[in-house]
Amino acid sequence: MTTNLSRRSWLQRSAMAAAILPVSRWYQPDQYTSKSASPFPAGIIRLNSNENAYGPSEAAREAVMDSLNEANRYPRHFMASLREEIARRENLTPEHILLTAGSTELLGLVGLTYGLQGGEVVACHPTFDFMLAYAERLGCNWARTPLTSTYQYDLNGLDKACGSNTKLIFVCNPNNPTGIEIPTAELQSFCETQSKKYPVYVDEAYIELSPNGRASSMASLVDSNPNIIVGRTFSKVHGLAGLRIGYAIANPVTIELLANFHIGRGMTISSASANAAIACLKDAEFEAYSRRKIIEGREMVCKAFDKWGVEYMPSAANFVFFRNDKFSMDPVEAMEKEDILIRSYDYWPGWTRVSIGTTEEMEAFISAAQKYV
Numbered sequence: 001m002t003t004n005l006s007r008r009s010w011l012q013r014s015a016m017a018a019a020i021l022p023v024s025r026w027y028q029p030d031q032y033t034s035k036s037a038s039p040f041p042a043g044i045i046r047l048n049s050n051e052n053a054y055g056p057s058e059a060a061r062e063a064v065m066d067s068l069n070e071a072n073r074y075p076r077h078f079m080a081s082l083r084e085e086i087a088r089r090e091n092l093t094p095e096h097i098l099l100t101a102g103s104t105e106l107l108g109l110v111g112l113t114y115g116l117q118g119g120e121v122v123a124c125h126p127t128f129d130f131m132l133a134y135a136e137r138l139g140c141n142w143a144r145t146p147l148t149s150t151y152q153y154d155l156n157g158l159d160k161a162c163g164s165n166t167k168l169i170f171v172c173n174p175n176n177p178t179g180i181e182i183p184t185a186e187l188q189s190f191c192e193t194q195s196k197k198y199p200v201y202v203d204e205a206y207i208e209l210s211p212n213g214r215a216s217s218m219a220s221l222v223d224s225n226p227n228i229i230v231g232r233t234f235s236k237v238h239g240l241a242g243l244r245i246g247y248a249i250a251n252p253v254t255i256e257l258l259a260n261f262h263i264g265r266g267m268t269i270s271s272a273s274a275n276a277a278i279a280c281l282k283d284a285e286f287e288a289y290s291r292r293k294i295i296e297g298r299e300m301v302c303k304a305f306d307k308w309g310v311e312y313m314p315s316a317a318n319f320v321f322f323r324n325d326k327f328s329m330d331p332v333e334a335m336e337k338e339d340i341l342i343r344s345y346d347y348w349p350g351w352t353r354v355s356i357g358t359t360e361e362m363e364a365f366i367s368a369a370q371k372y373v
């Protein structure tokens with residue numbers, strides 16, 4: 001962060017600490033807005049964490065409030081209902097579903113299940129590396145395969161990297177930070193072939209935002225194939241990142257295997273998160289709205305990049321990864337000067353990721369960025 005931003009943030013944060021927002025203000029009836037209770041001063045635009053600026057929906061907010069009446073009880077019945085709702089949506093049974101505190105916790109369980117005995121996890125690099133880095137910390141090697149020359153997740157490369165030491169293959173679809181989606185038929189055939197030999201984890205955090213949405217999911221493979229695990233989250237299209245709720249879709253045998261590493265077998269989920277997630281699954285209108293607005297925002301950014309000649313990767317997610325060379329200074333620093341937070345990666349110099357926020361936020365990003373191209 002620039003000194004300016006840090007100083008301003010600090011001053012404003014101190015002021016905010018004294019002014020605790022009343023619940024009635026937090027519980028806004030206006031639909032599709034997400035304001036208040038923010039640790040960030042007003043005016044800072046957060047496009048650095050692939051969050052959903054439209055969430056949580058009104059239905060999810062109400063569900064959180066309703067769940068408070070049961071906050072003195074353990075969340076078992078909320079969890080059971082959520083598993084049923086997810087199962088219904090996926091044409092599977094609740095036994096095919098494991099709820100976790102965000103899909104991050106699921107990644108941890110997968111890391112423990114397959115990485116504790118050493119060996120190798122095979123995955124492309126760069127990708128979303130939480131589980132891979134964790135497995136490494138557990139003593140398992142991450143066999144890194146580069147992306148293809150067009151930045152696609154390299155399924156052939158993964159195939160070549162697998163061997164007698166392989167404990168798990170990790171596929172991120174769409175990938176983060178590239179946003180690029182793997183063609184569904186290719187991934188399906190890869191999963192079917194590889195899972196005969198190795199467990200395959202498919203991270204589908206952004207799948208609902210891809211052109212064909214959940215039709216591109218590998219979830220339909222899990223019932224007949226215990227070696228395929230699909231990871232999903234309520235953090236992205238549903239806008240519940242702060243409530244920490246994710247899930248695995250897998251064969252019941254595999255769900256049991258993962259659940260054995262889940263302390264309390266699921267007691268990391270709160271009633272509020274589970275009830276909000278149930279509300280999200282019943283709120284097709286908000287999901288469609290959220291998806292449409294995010295795709296519109298993505299298209300706005302891509303159109304501006306096209307106009308400026310900025311190279312970017314074709315994204316199927318709620319962010320766009322672009323090349324810095326058309327900018328007069330580092331885009332992260334430039335945007336900080338404009339009170340807009342975006343993100344770059346040490347391992348991928350010369351490129352930057354912008355997450356998709358509201359239409360107004362994307363307009364602000366585009367007009368700010370234009371000053372530096």
Ligand SMILES: Cc1ncc(COP(=O)(O)O)c(C=O)c1O
Pocket residue numbers: 049050101102103104105128172175176203205206232233234235241244245246
């Ligand atoms: C590809 C991918 N998987 C998983 C996650 C973890 O998300 P969460 O723990 O909020 O479900 C993220 C977060 O950004 C992600 O980008």
